[in-house]
Amino acid sequence: MDNSGVxxxxxxxxxxxxxxxxxxxxxxxxxxxxxxxxxxxxxKHEIRKYVKRxxxxxxxxxxxxxxxxxxxxxxxxxxxxxxxxxxxxLIDAVAKDGGAAFYLEIxxxxxxxxxxxxxxxxxxxGRHG
Numbered sequence: 001m002d003n004s005g006v007x008x009x010x011x012x013x014x015x016x017x018x019x020x021x022x023x024x025x026x027x028x029x030x031x032x033x034x035x036x037x038x039x040x041x042x043x044k045h046e047i048r049k050y051v052k053r054x055x056x057x058x059x060x061x062x063x064x065x066x067x068x069x070x071x072x073x074x075x076x077x078x079x080x081x082x083x084x085x086x087x088x089x090l091i092d093a094v095a096k097d098g099g100a101a102f103y104l105e106i107x108x109x110x111x112x113x114x115x116x117x118x119x120x121x122x123x124x125x126g127r128h129g
Contacts, residue, residue: 023050023106026076030100040095044088047104054108067111076103 027043029036055066072090073079082090087104094102 022108023047023104025105026101026103028101029095036095040091044091047087047106050106057108060110063110064113065111067109069105069107069109071103071105073103074099074101079103079105 029039029043031039051068054068057066059065068084070082070084070087071079072082072087074094084106091102091104
């Protein structure tokens with residue numbers, strides 16, 4: 001199998017799972033002939049579409065969910081690591097400040113849930129005390 005990133009095999013005789021390419025793109029907000037607000041909404045739609053498509057990819061056996069590593073900035077050189085949940089507010093802030101473009105990088109990765117044992121042990125302790 002070549003290293004083109006088209007698919008990966010988890011285990012012998014397992015289903016091939018296609019890998020989606022990461023989003024690494026500079027989005028222009030000022031496009032001649034198009035309303036800026038429509039371009040902004042189309043950009044957000046493209047990002048949501050990528051995330052939705054990635055979340056539909058079957059999870060490997062030991063993975064709980066798809067997580068995303070994100071970088072955001074006004075250019076690729078100025079991009080910093082940000083949390084996925086803050087992307088929309090960051091995009092809105094760039095648009096509100098009149099920015100002409102922004103750089104976004106989204107990489108899907110395996111997500112693992114943390115243990116909730118500590119919270120579960122103390123859940124009933126103070127209620128009937």
